Amino acid sequence: MHAPIGNFDSAEPAPDALDELTRPVADAVRHWRGSVPADQIVYVDTEPEWADTATFVEHYGRELLEQSANCVVVTGKRGGGTTLAACVVLSTTRVDVNGVVRRHLGARKASFAPMDTATGET
Known part of the structure; x- marks a missing residue:
C-alpha cells in the first residue's frame, strides 16, 4: 500500500497495524463507524x-504542509482540576494555547500535555 500523500517508507491499512497503535487509537480503529471504511x-x-x-x-x-494537520494535547488547570483537550489544526496554523484554548477550557493556566499524558490519556 502507498500513502495517499507524502513519501513514507511504508504504509498499511490501520486495521492491519493495531499492534503499532496506542491502545485508544487501536480501540477507535476496531470500533470505527465512520463514512470511510476502516481499511482505508x-x-x-x-x-x-x-x-x-x-x-x-x-x-x-x-x-x-498544505495537506495535513497536527493534533496537540493541552492540559488546562483551574483550582485543583485538570482538563485535557485535543486540538487539531492545519499544519500551517499555530495553536493559541494561552489564549483561545485556555479560555475555551475555562482554565487559569494551559500548556502542552507531556507526551506520556498525550498518548496515554486521550
Whole structure:
C-alpha cells in the first residue's frame, strides 16, 4: 500500500497495524463507524525526531504542509482540576494555547500535555 500523500517508507491499512497503535487509537480503529471504511485509514510509521512540522514536511514531503494537520494535547488547570483537550489544526496554523484554548477550557493556566499524558490519556 502507498500513502495517499507524502513519501513514507511504508504504509498499511490501520486495521492491519493495531499492534503499532496506542491502545485508544487501536480501540477507535476496531470500533470505527465512520463514512470511510476502516481499511482505508492508513497507518504510516514516523520517527519522533521528525514530529516538528517543519522537520516532518522536509523529511516526508513538502506537499504535506498544505495537506495535513497536527493534533496537540493541552492540559488546562483551574483550582485543583485538570482538563485535557485535543486540538487539531492545519499544519500551517499555530495553536493559541494561552489564549483561545485556555479560555475555551475555562482554565487559569494551559500548556502542552507531556507526551506520556498525550498518548496515554486521550
